[in-house]
Amino acid sequence: MALNAEQEVVRGRSSAGAPPQTSYTRKKRFNSKTALTMLAFMAPAAIFVGIFTYYPMISGSQMAFRNWNLNDLSDTSWVGWGNFRTLFENPEFGTIVRNTIVWVVGSLVPQVVIGFALALFLKRKFKFRGAYQAFIFFPWAVSGFLIGMLFRWMFNAEFGVVNDLLMKVGIIHSPVPWLAEPGFAMTAIIIANIWYGVTFFAIMILAALQSVSDEMYEAAAIDGAGKIRTFFSITLPAISVTLGLTILLRIIWIFNFPDIIWAMTGGGPADQTHIITTYMIKITQKGDYGQASALGLIVVFTLMLFAAFYLMAVRPRKENR
Amino acid sequence: MKKKLTAITALGVAAVLALSGCGGGSKDAADGKVTLKMVESLTNPTRTETLKTLLAGFEKENPNIKVDLISPPTDSADQKIQQMLQSGKGVDVVEARDITIGSFGANNWLYDMSADLKDWNGWADLTDNAVKYSKQGDKTYFIPYGFYGLSLFYRTDLVKDAGFSGPPASWTDLLEQSEKLNQPDANKFGYAFRGGTNANSNAVAIIEAYTADQVDVENAFLLKDGKTIFSAPEAQTAMDDYLELFKKGSPPSSVAWGYPEMVQGFSNGSTSFLLQDPEVIATIKESTSIKEDQWSVAPLLVGPTGKAIQPVGTAGWGIAQASTAKPEAIKLVKYLSQGEPATTFTKENSLVPILKSAAKDPFYSEGPWAAYVKMNEQPETYISAVQPRTVSWWTEWIAKSDGELQRVITGKMTTKDLLASWDKFWTEKMAG
Secondary structure, X not given: OOOOHHHHHHHHXXXXXXXXXXXXHHHHHOOXXXXXXXXXXXXXXXXXXXXXXXXXXXXXXXXXXXXXXXXXXXXXXXXXXXXXXXXXXOOOHHHHHHHHHHHHHHHHHHHHHHHHHHHHHXXXXXXXXXXXXXXXXXXXXXXXXXXXXXHHHHOOOOOOHHHHHHHHOOOOXXXXXXXXXXXXXXXXXXXXXXXXHHHHHHHHXXXXXXXXXXXXXXXHHHOOXXXXXXXXXXHHHHHHHHXXXXXXXXXXXXXXXXXXXXXXXXXXXXXXXXXXXXXXXXXXXXXXXXXXXXXXXXXXXXXXXHHXXXXXXXXXXXXXX | OHHHHHHHHHHHHHHHHHHHOOOOOOEOOOOOOEEEEEEOOOOOHXXXXXXXXXXXHHHHHOOOEEEEEEOOOHHHHHHHHHHHXXXXXXXXXXXXXXXXXXXXXXXXXXXXXXXXXXXXXXXXXXXXXXXXXXXXXXXXXXXXXXXXXXXXXXXXXXXXXXXXXXXOOEHHHHHHHHHHHOEHHHOEEEEOOOOOOXXXXXXXXXXXXXXXXXXXXXXXXXXXXXXXXXXXXXXXXXXXXXXXXXXXXXXXXXXXXXXXXXXXXXXXOOEEEEEEOOOHHHHHHOOXXXXXXXXXXXXXXXXXXXXEEEEOEEEEEEEEOOOOOHHHHHHHHHHHXXXXXXXXXXXXXXXXXXXXXXXXXXXXXXXXXHHHHHHHHOOOOEEEEOOOOOOOOHHHHXXXXXXXXXXXXXXXXXXXXXXXXXXXXXXXXXXX
């Protein structure tokens, strides 16, 4: 039976012959001086985070309720919910929200599946495994904008490598206008994002898989469990917490990831591949930081709500004692 | 203990403040040298190298001044510059463009150099255009380093093989020749259509050519009667012809083509025509797909009026209002705007020069540059006009017009609705 941390400490100290009042003495030592020392050490980080995270956030939040247009900052009066109303009344807003959902789900599901498969493959021991891992993890080190630029050329209808390959193997007979038609353009940007994000899942799942004890697999094998049963009864439950958090992180990141779309289509053609964050860039280009901040707040609250529900849903249930 | 705590806290706070203060400041008192921070906008590696060479020359002439060049990626450069100017830190000399000067000036982020340049002897060497564009209203926020202007790049061999006697002179000619040279099955196309970023520029060029007789040269988006060019019946014909050009003579995927795809399309031999600025000359000269005798440059296309409006684009060097080293910054702006440095910069970057002396230079009077000389010699046909790029809503206009033009090309909007929308936008904005 495993001991909890407190018991472990007490047992350790007792076995070392330390006086039983040690923990009481340590507790007493935590006085105002200790607290001040801790505060002093934490101060730089707290000030840094305050200046670079919370100040811009609060400053940006108040912009959302003001007429804040960089083209003319002579009138930055309060407009209440005006910026939010303008956004919701925009006929493109529905398309943008739908695109965002398609973008997140369309990118996430293949990333999880392919990332999982890669992680299972990389867990095996084989020659040059380290080199394979390095190659597979490489995309994660590349800038999203650069990836977008590369895929923009690859998906170019006339002189891109994708159409060239598809035509050479006979899958298509005339060039597909990948970035010129909304449906194809959405597919192209999602493919690019899948390529980019698979790596992250592979890294995280591989790390989680390596922490699963071999003894559990041995026990399952002795009990006669097959590969599929072992996967669903041992592997998946053992890494479920890591997997759940990784998925949550990726959803938030994909949601907030305009780089590839901006570089590949700029939200086009005809604004049909905009997601919320690329649309935010478009608004800032118009100089309307008030409206862009309003959109930013919508994103923050949507993601916070989502994260709360998601964490409640994937929270491991407490066992009955 | 208290002393220790105070020391630790003070150190921590100092470290944070030091970190947060990074990137600002101009004067370096330590060795008596002044360090100027200079930010460029239209960055590319070749240009940055040229600029560095010129700055080295400046530092040699002014041993007490050091220039740190900051070269952000072009796509985000103007936004970075805007943030730097707004924060008032980390920038002394800045590359201001006609499309950014409106908001930079309106927000008082740039320094008015009028008083400092009042007795500058460099004015006499500048072309009329350079002097004209150095005045933004009654201020001088920047001195242009060169000019951009549209001209038609064309394939001499393909045009000849198709049986045409010469390059297109008008938009109608371009439609006819593009249609004939367009062979999608062979992956060969007529016109390198601009449907992506900055698509509005070429659409406006055709509208201006069709309304050239009525255009107000002081504001090329307005007619002489004060209405917008988009309200003229000729604008409707222009946009309908432009849409035909896309449908019959251009690559279908050019809906998404921006600058790189257009230039690549021409330089790799996929398209026969390209409407672009002179900076492209240098890029096409480096092409391995088309040889020098396979292409040339023709003047800008005229409309049914027999005329074209040449929308002059420019950018230049200005000074941040918050700079603490303005005298040194003025020295640098003057240095870059005259003599050898100015000529080197325009030649290396394929720009229309700012100095009068360049007209005698064979570099500009022969080869691809001859088209520009021809346009200069016929000012009644190729009318130089000022587009209202300095207005503070210019970036808003680009975002709006590019999106709507793509809607037209993809069949989601009619040309009539597009023109009505553009007319409404400019009428309301100009009315204030």
